[in-house]
Amino acid sequence: MNIPMSLQIKQGESLVQVEAEVYPFPADLQDLMPIIQSISDDLVNIAIRDAADENKAISCKSGCTACCYMAVPVSEPEAFRLRALVDEMPEEQRSAVQARFSSVMDAFQNTGLLEDLFQSPLTEDDIPKKMASLHAYYAKWQPCPFLENNRCSIYEERPLICREFMVTSPAENCSNIQGEGVERLLVPSRPARALIAIASQQKESRQAVLPLIQILEWTSEPRAPLQQNFAPEWIALFGSALQAKADESMKYLAGVGYPDPQGPV
Numbered sequence: 001m002n003i004p005m006s007l008q009i010k011q012g013e014s015l016v017q018v019e020a021e022v023y024p025f026p027a028d029l030q031d032l033m034p035i036i037q038s039i040s041d042d043l044v045n046i047a048i049r050d051a052a053d054e055n056k057a058i059s060c061k062s063g064c065t066a067c068c069y070m071a072v073p074v075s076e077p078e079a080f081r082l083r084a085l086v087d088e089m090p091e092e093q094r095s096a097v098q099a100r101f102s103s104v105m106d107a108f109q110n111t112g113l114l115e116d117l118f119q120s121p122l123t124e125d126d127i128p129k130k131m132a133s134l135h136a137y138y139a140k141w142q143p144c145p146f147l148e149n150n151r152c153s154i155y156e157e158r159p160l161i162c163r164e165f166m167v168t169s170p171a172e173n174c175s176n177i178q179g180e181g182v183e184r185l186l187v188p189s190r191p192a193r194a195l196i197a198i199a200s201q202q203k204e205s206r207q208a209v210l211p212l213i214q215i216l217e218w219t220s221e222p223r224a225p226l227q228q229n230f231a232p233e234w235i236a237l238f239g240s241a242l243q244a245k246a247d248e249s250m251k252y253l254a255g256v257g258y259p260d261p262q263g264p265v
């Protein structure tokens with residue numbers, strides 16, 4: 001029987017609460033992605049409601065895909081889950097997806113951009129360089145390999161960052177390479193960052209975050225299995241990480257810290 005869990009996250013003066021049903025067994029974070037995705041969706045819906053209270057409406061809509069040409073960071077458990085998803089695709093679809101992964105990886109070969117963006121932790125001093133690399137990545141206008149006919153072909157399983165990246169500014173502003181005129185939805189507890197934080201604390205030798213376009217290559221190399229834990233403990237850890245990210249966001253918004261909650265992972 002599943003265990004009901006309630007995560008309460010303090011975001012400044014407000015308290016948000018999300019519910020989850022968790023099975024009481026050992027699991028790794030890859031197994032728990034559906035629960036984590038559901039918590040992420042709930043937090044994003046709360047953020048959308050809060051934005052609506054400030055008369056800000058989400059302008060993202062189906063078929064609008066500018067963000068699918070940007071650098072998409074994923075955590076290690078997401079990388080393994082997406083790899084499994086590709087492996088389970090029917091042969092024709094899998095071959096097409098694999099070909100798109102190869103093509104986009106070729107486009108970034110020898111540019112140094114993936115290394116600049118993903119191979120060192122984000123510190124405050126790095127931000128200008130990382131932002132320049134993010135803009136250079138976007139300027140190459142390479143579609144995510146999961147984009148098919150202007151639609152996300154893995155919509156239900158899309159990474160956390162894709163779930164929480166929404167804008168309240170006019171959709172046409174999103175094509176601005178420098179991000180000028182783009183106003184992102186504020187999701188103070190940033191589930192994508194919280195997952196990266198707990199995943200990266202488990203094994204020091206692993207990569208905390210990697211580009212989505214690199215997941216097939218990265219998961220093809222021999223790796224130790226992901227760490228197992230009692231599932232409710234993972235979700236409690238995720239809740240603590242969400243609170244830490246909410247605290248960071250509040251400090252940033254008060255002008256006394258970083259990173260920008262609406263900035264890159």
Ligand code: SF4
Pocket residue numbers: 067068069072144145146147148151152153154155158159162
């Ligand atoms: S996973 Fe889907 S939503 Fe995310 S960038 Fe790729 S196509 Fe777009």
